[in-house]
Amino acid sequence: MAKVKKQPRPKAVTPKGFRDYFGAEVTQRKAMLDQISEVYQLYGFEALESSAVETVEALGKFLPDVDRPNEGVFAWQEDDDAEWLALRYDLTAPLARVYAQYRNDLPTPYRRYAMGPVWRNEKPGPGRFRQFYQCDADTVGASSVAADAEICAMLSDTLEAVGIPRGDYIVRVNNRKVLNGVMEVAGLSGDDKEAERGIVLRAIDKLDRLGTDGVRALLGKGREDESGDFTKGAGLNEEQADVVMGFMEAKRASGTETVARLRELVAASEIGVAGVQELETIAELMAAQGYGPDRIVIDPSVVRGLGYYTGPVYEAELTFEIKDEKGRPRQFGSVAGGGRYDDLVKRFTGQEVPATGVSIGVDRLLAALQAKGRMTKETVGPVIVTVMDRDRMAHYQSIVGELRAAGIRAEVYLGNPKNFGNQLKYADKRNSPLAIIEGSDEAERGVVQVKDLVLGAEIAKTASLEEWKGQPAQSEVKRSELVAVIKKMLG
Amino acid sequence: MAKVKKQPRPKAVTPKGFRDYFGAEVTQRKAMLDQISEVYQLYGFEALESSAVETVEALGKFLPDVDRPNEGVFAWQEDDDAEWLALRYDLTAPLARVYAQYRNDLPTPYRRYAMGPVWRNEKPGPGRFRQFYQCDADTVGASSVAADAEICAMLSDTLEAVGIPRGDYIVRVNNRKVLNGVMEVAGLSGDDKEAERGIVLRAIDKLDRLGTDGVRALLGKGREDESGDFTKGAGLNEEQADVVMGFMEAKRASGTETVARLRELVAASEIGVAGVQELETIAELMAAQGYGPDRIVIDPSVVRGLGYYTGPVYEAELTFEIKDEKGRPRQFGSVAGGGRYDDLVKRFTGQEVPATGVSIGVDRLLAALQAKGRMTKETVGPVIVTVMDRDRMAHYQSIVGELRAAGIRAEVYLGNPKNFGNQLKYADKRNSPLAIIEGSDEAERGVVQVKDLVLGAEIAKTASLEEWKGQPAQSEVKRSELVAVIKKMLG
Numbered sequence: 008m009a010k011v012k013k014q015p016r017p018k019a020v021t022p023k024g025f026r027d028y029f030g031a032e033v034t035q036r037k038a039m040l041d042q043i044s045e046v047y048q049l050y051g052f053e054a055l056e057s058s059a060v061e062t063v064e065a066l067g068k069f070l071p072d073v074d075r076p077n078e079g080v081f082a083w084q085e086d087d088d089a090e091w092l093a094l095r096y097d098l099t100a101p102l103a104r105v106y107a108q109y110r111n112d113l114p115t116p117y118r119r120y121a122m123g124p125v126w127r128n129e130k131p132g133p134g135r136f137r138q139f140y141q142c143d144a145d146t147v148g149a150s151s152v153a154a155d156a157e158i159c160a161m162l163s164d165t166l167e168a169v170g171i172p173r174g175d176y177i178v179r180v181n182n183r184k185v186l187n188g189v190m191e192v193a194g195l196s197g198d199d200k201e202a203e204r205g206i207v208l209r210a211i212d213k214l215d216r217l218g219t220d221g222v223r224a225l226l227g228k229g230r231e232d233e234s235g236d237f238t239k240g241a242g243l244n245e246e247q248a249d250v251v252m253g254f255m256e257a258k259r260a261s262g263t264e265t266v267a268r269l270r271e272l273v274a275a276s277e278i279g280v281a282g283v284q285e286l287e288t289i290a291e292l293m294a295a296q297g298y299g300p301d302r303i304v305i306d307p308s309v310v311r312g313l314g315y316y317t318g319p320v321y322e323a324e325l326t327f328e329i330k331d332e333k334g335r336p337r338q339f340g341s342v343a344g345g346g347r348y349d350d351l352v353k354r355f356t357g358q359e360v361p362a363t364g365v366s367i368g369v370d371r372l373l374a375a376l377q378a379k380g381r382m383t384k385e386t387v388g389p390v391i392v393t394v395m396d397r398d399r400m401a402h403y404q405s406i407v408g409e410l411r412a413a414g415i416r417a418e419v420y421l422g423n424p425k426n427f428g429n430q431l432k433y434a435d436k437r438n439s440p441l442a443i444i445e446g447s448d449e450a451e452r453g454v455v456q457v458k459d460l461v462l463g464a465e466i467a468k469t470a471s472l473e474e475w476k477g478q479p480a481q482s483e484v485k486r487s488e489l490v491a492v493i494k495k496m497l498g
Numbered sequence: 499m500a501k502v503k504k505q506p507r508p509k510a511v512t513p514k515g516f517r518d519y520f521g522a523e524v525t526q527r528k529a530m531l532d533q534i535s536e537v538y539q540l541y542g543f544e545a546l547e548s549s550a551v552e553t554v555e556a557l558g559k560f561l562p563d564v565d566r567p568n569e570g571v572f573a574w575q576e577d578d579d580a581e582w583l584a585l586r587y588d589l590t591a592p593l594a595r596v597y598a599q600y601r602n603d604l605p606t607p608y609r610r611y612a613m614g615p616v617w618r619n620e621k622p623g624p625g626r627f628r629q630f631y632q633c634d635a636d637t638v639g640a641s642s643v644a645a646d647a648e649i650c651a652m653l654s655d656t657l658e659a660v661g662i663p664r665g666d667y668i669v670r671v672n673n674r675k676v677l678n679g680v681m682e683v684a685g686l687s688g689d690d691k692e693a694e695r696g697i698v699l700r701a702i703d704k705l706d707r708l709g710t711d712g713v714r715a716l717l718g719k720g721r722e723d724e725s726g727d728f729t730k731g732a733g734l735n736e737e738q739a740d741v742v743m744g745f746m747e748a749k750r751a752s753g754t755e756t757v758a759r760l761r762e763l764v765a766a767s768e769i770g771v772a773g774v775q776e777l778e779t780i781a782e783l784m785a786a787q788g789y790g791p792d793r794i795v796i797d798p799s800v801v802r803g804l805g806y807y808t809g810p811v812y813e814a815e816l817t818f819e820i821k822d823e824k825g826r827p828r829q830f831g832s833v834a835g836g837g838r839y840d841d842l843v844k845r846f847t848g849q850e851v852p853a854t855g856v857s858i859g860v861d862r863l864l865a866a867l868q869a870k871g872r873m874t875k876e877t878v879g880p881v882i883v884t885v886m887d888r889d890r891m892a893h894y895q896s897i898v899g900e901l902r903a904a905g906i907r908a909e910v911y912l913g914n915p916k917n918f919g920n921q922l923k924y925a926d927k928r929n930s931p932l933a934i935i936e937g938s939d940e941a942e943r944g945v946v947q948v949k950d951l952v953l954g955a956e957i958a959k960t961a962s963l964e965e966w967k968g969q970p971a972q973s974e975v976k977r978s979e980l981v982a983v984i985k986k987m988l989g
Contacts, residue, residue: 017555019598019846022583025549027596033545049902051880051909051928054524058516058629059550059615060572064508081551081583083574085619092513092572094585105518107510114927116913124550128576138549149912153891157912160895295892296899355510389542400644401786404651408787411540411655418542421640421648422607436605437542 024131025138031386036373039169040122040142043367046165047120047144050157055119057101063091065104067354081128081137094126098143099315099351099364106147106362107355115148122369133332134374143345145364147352152285155180155319155347155363156292162323162343162365163302169372170381171325176342179306180321182286183346185269186211186254186310188279192272193243193250206241211255211310215340219252226251257307262290265305285319311344319363320346329378339375343367388437390417390493394424395446402450406443406489413490415497434460440497443489453486457493515622516629522877527864530660531613531633534858537656538611538635541648546610548592554582556595558845572619572628585617589634590806590842590855597638597853598846606639613860624823625865634836636855638843643776646671646810646838646854647783653814653834653856654793660863661872662816667833670797671812673777674837676760677702677745677801679770683763684734684741697732702746702801706831710743717742748798753781756796776810802835809838810854820869830866834858879928881908881984885915886937893941897934897980904981906988925951931988934980944977948984 021027028036044054063082082093095101098121106117122142131137144161146154159178166176186208190196195203210217210225217225224230226248229240243251254272259265266287273279286305293303311320325339345365352360376382390410392403403419410417420430434442444456463480484492512518519527535545554573573584586592589612597608613633622628635652637645650669657667677699681687686694701708701716708716715721717739720731734742745763750756757778764770777796784794802811816830836856843851867873881901883894894910901908911921925933935947954971975983 016848017558017846018553019556019595020553021549021595021599022551022553022581025551027549027600028545028547030544030546033547037545049905049907051882051907053521053877053928054519054528055521056519056524058512058518060513060516060617060629062509062511062513065510067508081574083572090513104510104512108512109518114924116924118909118912126551138551146912150914151891151912153895153910154912157895157910160899292892292895296895355508357507386544400642401783404644404648404783404787408651414540416540416542418609419644419648420607421609421637421642421645423641433605433607437544 022137024129024136026136031383034386035382036140036369039369039373040140042169043142043165043369044120044122046161046168050118050144050161052118052120052144055102055105055121056123057095057098057105057121059095059123060092061095061101061104063093065355066093066095066100067351079128081126096127097125098123098141098366099145099348102143102145102147102364103348103351103362104355106360107352110352110356110360116154117147118145119147120144136370140369142367142369143364145345145362147362148360149363150349150361152288152319153292154361155285155321156289156296158345158363158365159289159293159303159321160296160298162321162345162367163298165367166323166343166372170376171372173301175327176302176323176325178303178321178323179309180286180289180303180319181305181307181309182282182319183310183316184278184282184285184318185273185307186282188273188276188282189250189254191276191279193247195241195243195247203241203243206239207243207251208310210241211251211308214255214308215338219255222255223248223252255308258305262300262305265307266290269307282318289319311346315348315351316346317349318347320344321365323367325375327379329375339378341368342372342375385438388416388434388439390415390441390443390497391430391434391437391439392417392419392443392445393427393430393434394420395427395444396450397424399445399447399450403445406445406455409490410493413494415490415493431458431460435464441493443493445486449483454483455486455489457482457484457489457496459496513628515620515627517627522874525877526873527631527860530860530864531631533660534633534656534860535611535613537652537659541609541635541652543609543611543635546593546596546612547614548586548589548596548612550586550614551583552586552592552595554584556846557584557586557591558842570619572617587618588616589614589632589857590636590839593634593636593638593855594839594842594853595846597851598843601843601847601851607645608638609636610638611635627861631860633858633860634855636836636853638853639851640854641840641852643779643810644783646776646812647780647787649836649854649856650780650784650794650812651787651789653812653836653858654789656858657814657834657863661867662863664792666818667793667814667816669794669812669814670800671777671780671794671810672796672798672800673773673810674801674807675769675773675776675809676764676798677773679764679767679773680741680745682767682770684738686734686738694732694734697730698734698742699801701732702742702799705746705799706829710746713746714739714743746799749796753791753796756798757781760798773809780810802837806839806842807837808840811835811837812856814858816866818870820866830869832859833863833866876929879907879925879930881906881932881934881988882921882925882928882930883908883910883934883936884918884921884925885911886918886935887941888915890936890938890941894936897936897946900981901984904985906981906984922949922951926955932984934984936977940974945974946977946980948973948975948980948987950987 068078080093080096082091084091124138125141126138163178190204210222214222221230225240226243227240229238231237257268259268270283309320309322322341323343324341328336329339331337343365347363349359349361392406407417407419440461442458442460449455459480466480559569571584571587573582575582615629616632617629654669681695701713705713712721716731717734718731720729722728748759750759761774800811800813813832813835815832819827820830822828834856838854840850840852883897898908898910931952933949933951940946950971957971
């Protein structure tokens with residue numbers, strides 16, 4: 008028999024741009040998703056979990072980053088004749104497919120929420136992963152901007168529900184129709200100007216990062232960044248660029264003033280005026296429901312990168328400062344956004360179906376709460392029953408059985424029990440509050456030792472060796488009273 | 499300008515073998531995952547959410563269905579030089595990778611639970627999808643069979659926690675070492691007999707479906723199924739097949755008797771005897787903790803399809819009958835399974851790391867509860883505030899605002915309000931308990947109409963037209979008392 012060639016060992020690594028989440032990272036995200044979905048449900052939205060895999064044809068091409076190979080998605084083909092499949096890159100494109108597929112069975116309007124991972128085939132960077140969570144709510148089949156206003160109100164309620172206090176966030180609202188009006192006024196409205204409009208859109212979206220000079224450069228000939236990379240501009244002349252810059256800087260002290268300024272800017276454009284009118288209606292609805300400018304404002308600099316928006320667009324920004332990797336203060340920035348996309352369902356059905364919705368970047372929101380120190384990374388571990396005597400395993404298991412029956416998280420140490428120190432080290436690594444010790448001596452006397460590991464750690468920090476040996480953190484408890492005592496200790 | 503060729507509309511379909519989940523299907527699964535993870539946590543397991551995407555190299559080849567192209571996974575390569583990536587096909591292979599990658603930081607034993615979708619590139623069938631949920635718990639780094647026994651006990655507790663009463667399920671335990679012993683006795687232990695062992699394993703795993711005659715055929719020359727397809731057998735002679743069949747039929751009335759019979763069968767094999775010894779220890783531990791044969795039994799016919807098991811294997815089966823598509827009664831079958839796999843981490847590190855764990859097929863378990871009528875497919879919808887007067891939208895929004903503030907699920911109808919009948923049809927489709935109606939007349943008088951849609955539907959079924967017109971299901975409520983009244987009505 009031929010000698011079998013030994014295969015090299017596989018590398019134990021996550022693929023580039025992917026990561027794993029441990030313990031509290033998982034349970035805290037789950038808790039946040041629970042809080043968000045509770046608000047969404049209160050607003051009448053129903054759950055939907057669509058398939059993570061879609062046909063590439065159904066997903067469409069809506070990611071801003073269209074220049075890259077695979078166009079931003081992870082896609083594959085089973086064999087040469089088979090259709091291309093891909094992982095969803097957001098939760099909106101699948102919703103459009105679901106609504107088109109089931110529209111005869113679904114209520115109209117269809118109000119659904121969805122949460123789960125999405126995948127982007129993009130260049131990973133610090134804090135930028137290729138798999139991340141989104142949590143969306145959308146209303147399909149409602150053309151009224153009341154639907155948009157409602158989602159802005161819900162977004163505000165949701166941020167407060169997950170622990171961002173009023174004043175630490177702002178929901179900013181704009182309207183793509185106003186932007187289209189600006190394009191018209193600037194002479195950029197023809198079919199042959201689509202590429203230029205795209206560059207203008209992306210330039211405005213980068214205002215936060217590049218400042219007005221950077222945006223202005225992108226509106227004109229282009230911009231060279233610090234690394235020397237050159238980004239081609241939209242090629243607008245001074246006058247055209249002035250119109251766009253005027254729009255971005257139209258924000259005034261109050262919503263009424265901002266709307267008035269926008270009305271001036273787009274007076275010559277029918278669609279622009281319609282957009283201003285919609286903004287006005289949203290502002291009125293918000294005011295009537297008590298959502299003042301401390302929560303929701305009209306802001307012309309909001310455009311949202313995605314190409315499919317057709318009306319109101321909105322964005323939630325956290326306004327507090329955090330420290331970046333180098334300790335410099337910076338604004339935390341956007342954690343959620345959305346808008347109206349009246350053409351996504353039409354792709355499938357040929358009929359226009361109005362729709363609007365929001366997507367919350369759950370991982371970013373979690374990072375924000377962590378940065379503000381509102382979340383610890385630790386969970387309380389289980390009570391550990393140590394193993395002094397291997398033959399008494401069944402007995403130790405019955406102790407944890409009793410504890411669990413009383414609702415107390417507990418486990419027997421299942422590693423090699425030979426080295427007792429390792430058992431306590433394990434309890435420490437698990438962040439266990441208590442360890443239980445029962446050797447044959449204790450068993451005979453009908454008692455167990457309970458070691459308070461939290462207090463023990465405190466004492467270890469400050470106490471002398473003599474004090475430590477006195478073991479004030481350890482006490483003897485009657486076996487029959489164990490559950491009651493532990494319940495009390497964990498209080 | 500050249501005329502742009504019109505692209506055909508994309509098809510609004512889920513890819514073959516995938517599906518979407520709506521409303522209660524999502525929330526009920528979530529509730530079940532919550533119940534399961536609560537038990538897992540009580541037993542001391544920590545959450546882990548690994549990346550859904552792995553390198554193909556790290557995933558390894560452990561699916562039973564090795565003959566197919568792509569070997570059962572969805573895989574892709576970004577470009578010709580890049581490494582192959584794939585969607586995880588279970589939660590165990592990723593755990594082995596995670597443990598190997600982070601072993602210096604993780605506690606040992608590492609006890610983790612995980613839940614989420616997994617993907618299989620397999621032929622879809624009725625009720626058989628290419629994306630489904632698993633919910634796993636594993637202990638890595640514990641060689642003691644106490645770890646296996648604990649997982650069997652936890653599996654039993656978990657099934658009861660999700661609503662399967664004792665008596666409606668059974669956890670069956672076996673040991674691969676016993677099976678290896680049987681292979682040895684049957685003369686199938688050499689490296690050159692690997693293919694035959696694989697066929698024997700898969701044949702035993704199909705006992706439920708094929709019966710003893712079918713299995714016996716597969717142990718011998720092979721078997722032709724009803725459709726005429728022929729499956730090649732292991733080519734065992736009569737004597738060899740007798741040994742294997744004797745093992746499968748070794749189950750006796752009590753665990754002690756079964757173990758005694760197994761001991762006879764594998765007496766000539768060292769590894770077989772070691773396996774019997776482990777089974778005995780597990781049986782003792784279970785008995786000491788009060789898990790009797792009404793919950794957990796030793797059963798030699800359990801082998802589990804996956805190739806990587808090395809010791810104890812276990813499986814939870816629901817024992818009640820359900821009706822199949824054709825109305826015939828059948829056993830529901832397996833909903834969870836697992837076992838010991840001491841070599842999975844070794845693939846990466848070269849060092850053997852003992853591990854054992856269970857995987858619950860959450861979607862199957864949900865289907866079982868539905869089949870037993872223990873779950874409805876409906877959720878209670880929101881209270882619907884109808885729109886009688888478009889100009890009063892802000893006012894209607896303030897009504898739902900008040901209701902939501904009181905914790906009542908509510909929404910304003912956001913579709914076209916012109917046809918009032920459509921609004922009530924919408925409320926019906928949403929399964930709404932109540933609709934609120936406020937026209938200008940009511941607004942002037944400071945009242946609203948509340949329509950009890952549940953009662954209304956009841957009356958509509960039985961009442962005459964006259965009675966129906968009397969509208970006993972509708973009542974007038976003072977606007978100022980609305981929230982209190984609705985709270986009481988939903989009470």
